[in-house]
Amino acid sequence: xAGVSQSPSNKVTEKGKDVELRCDPISGHTxxxxxxxRLGQGxxxxxxxxxxxxxxxxxxxxxxxxxxxxxxxxxxxxxQRTQQEDSxxxxxxxxxxxxxxxxxxxxxxxxxxx
Amino acid sequence: AQSVAQPEDQVxxxxxxxxTVKCTYSVSGNPYLFWYVQYPNRGLQFLLKYITGDNLVxxxxxxxxxxxxxxxxxHLKKPSALVSDSALYFCAVRVNTGGFKTIFGAGTRLFVKx
Numbered sequence: 247x248a249g250v251s252q253s254p255s256n257k258v259t260e261k262g263k264d265v266e267l268r269c270d271p272i273s274g275h276t277x278x279x280x281x282x283x284r285l286g287q288g289x290x291x292x293x294x295x296x297x298x299x300x301x302x303x304x305x306x307x308x309x310x311x312x313x314x315x316x317x318x319x320x321x322x323x324x325x326q327r328t329q330q331e332d333s334x335x336x337x338x339x340x341x342x343x344x345x346x347x348x349x350x351x352x353x354x355x356x357x358x359x360x
Numbered sequence: 361a362q363s364v365a366q367p368e369d370q371v372x373x374x375x376x377x378x379x380t381v382k383c384t385y386s387v388s389g390n391p392y393l394f395w396y397v398q399y400p401n402r403g404l405q406f407l408l409k410y411i412t413g414d415n416l417v418x419x420x421x422x423x424x425x426x427x428x429x430x431x432x433x434x435h436l437k438k439p440s441a442l443v444s445d446s447a448l449y450f451c452a453v454r455v456n457t458g459g460f461k462t463i464f465g466a467g468t469r470l471f472v473k474x
Binding site: 279281287288289291294302337339347348349350351352353354 | 392394396402403404405406409450454461462463464465466467
């Protein structure tokens with residue numbers, strides 16, 4: 247079956263512009279995560295959606311970052327007034343939402359802010 | 361604070377030799393532990409997990425990990441390394457912070473030389 251998909255695969259933008267990144271999780275997966283991975287570094291948790299519960303936004307680095315999810319389907323991560331330090335790969339993962347929490351990752355969106 | 365640590369940024373081994381990638385954790389309650397792998401230019405993939413039961417967990421590609429409760433460790437091992445095992449490895453732990461989420465270690469880069 248189809249895995250997690252993300253779009254665009256690459257995004258180049260100018261400092262100060264807004265960007266929107268999209269994630270389509272595996273159908274039926276109730277849990278969805280966003281992570282950021284800077285070049286050569288580990289995964290930085292951003293936000294977590296689980297079903298209809300309030301999302302865990304504890305990892306969002308600033309109020310320029312926001313994310314939405316429509317039910318248990320697509321999610322969008324929005325970065326407003328982008329800065330050069332926002333340049334990174336943004337990874338989305340989904341999970342069946344059971345307590346075992348095996349996550350299935352998308353290919354990521356590589357964001358470059360000039 | 362609940363956390364997961366990978367003390368080595370990089371591990372170098374010769375092909376055919378055994379490899380170990382270290383992970384230690386700090387959680388309240390019973391830990392759910394995971395290893396993920398990120399091959400060059402590819403997405404993150406689930407490798408194996410420990411939930412309960414046998415302390416030695418076997419996963420994909422011949423990898424295994426040993427849960428050691430007294431040492432709060434979950435080291436990843438393989439008896440005979442392959443050049444194709446060269447990748448970035450992430451240890452992760454499920455934590456309860458008022459809701460469940462998974463946090464990742466910083467990652468360990470494994471280089472296997474022919």
